[in-house]
Amino acid sequence: MTQRPFRTIDVFGDGIFAGNPLAVVAAAEDLDTDAMQRIANWLNLSETTFLLPPTDAQADYRVRIFTVDRELPFAGHPTLGSCHAWLEAGGTPKRDGVVVQECGAGLVSVRRDGDRLAFAAPPRTRSGPLSDADMAEVLGVLRLTRDQVVDAAWVSNGPGWVAVLLDSAEKVLAVNPLRIHDRVIDVGVVGPRLPGGDADFEIRGFFSTGAGMLVEDPVTGSLNASVAQWLFESGRADGSYVAAQGTALGRRGRVFLNRDETGQVWVGGTARTMMSGAGLF
Numbered sequence: 223m224t225q226r227p228f229r230t231i232d233v234f235g236d237g238i239f240a241g242n243p244l245a246v247v248a249a250a251e252d253l254d255t256d257a258m259q260r261i262a263n264w265l266n267l268s269e270t271t272f273l274l275p276p277t278d279a280q281a282d283y284r285v286r287i288f289t290v291d292r293e294l295p296f297a298g299h300p301t302l303g304s305c306h307a308w309l310e311a312g313g314t315p316k317r318d319g320v321v322v323q324e325c326g327a328g329l330v331s332v333r334r335d336g337d338r339l340a341f342a343a344p345p346r347t348r349s350g351p352l353s354d355a356d357m358a359e360v361l362g363v364l365r366l367t368r369d370q371v372v373d374a375a376w377v378s379n380g381p382g383w384v385a386v387l388l389d390s391a392e393k394v395l396a397v398n399p400l401r402i403h404d405r406v407i408d409v410g411v412v413g414p415r416l417p418g419g420d421a422d423f424e425i426r427g428f429f430s431t432g433a434g435m436l437v438e439d440p441v442t443g444s445l446n447a448s449v450a451q452w453l454f455e456s457g458r459a460d461g462s463y464v465a466a467q468g469t470a471l472g473r474r475g476r477v478f479l480n481r482d483e484t485g486q487v488w489v490g491g492t493a494r495t496m497m498s499g500a501g502l503f
Contacts, residue, residue: 295326298443441475
C-alpha cells in the first residue's frame, strides 16, 4: 500500500455538510480497476474518484469514477468535486478559465461560475419516450399510477436515467419508492416548486446497487444535467433555473442550471473540501 493524497469534498451543498460527499484519491496511476473498486466499496460513498494523468492532449487530468459496485463513464458531482480537488492541489489548466476533464464519456469542460464550478452537460446517450413495458416498470418502482405522471422520458448520459415529471414539488417529496428491485434502474423524479422561493424545481434521484437495493442520492449532477436538457427543450424551463435536491434526506442541495446562447447547458454548484490528508491505499 502507498500513501496518496486524499480529500472528502461536499458538492452542491448550500451550507456545510449539506450536499453530496465525494472521496477523491490522487496519484492513482498504479492502482488497477479491482483496487479502485475495493476502495470505493469500502468507503461506501455514492461515488469515489481517482485522479490520473490524461491520455488526451486536450485534457488537464483524467478521472475514473466508481460507485460501491460499478464504474461510471460520467457523473456530475464527481466531476465538480474532482475538478475542485485538482485545482486545490495546484493544478493549472492548459486553457485560461476552463478545465478539461477526461473521463469514460470523453472530454468534459468545467469553468468557474463565481464561487461555484459548472460543467458542460454532455450529450444524452439515450432520449425519447419510454416503451409501455419500461413505463410500467418505472411506475411500479415509484409506486405511482399513470395518471399521476405529467410526462416521462429517457435522459441517459452515462448512468441510465429515466426522468419522471410530476405536477408539484410536494408530490415529488411524497414519492415512496420500492427499496428492493431485481433489475438495475436509475430514476429521477422532478416537479415545480411554488414561485418566490430559492429554487424552481424539486428533484430526487434513485439508483440501484448491485445487491438489488434502491437508494436515494443526495444530489445528482448527471441527472440534473440531462433533466435540464429535457426541460429546456420541452419549454418547461427557459434560460436558467435552480433545482433543489436532497430535501427528503435532510440535505440542502442546490444545483444551478443555465443554457447559454449556443444551447449548451451548464450545471453549477459549490464544492468544499471537508477533510484532507493522506490515505494508505
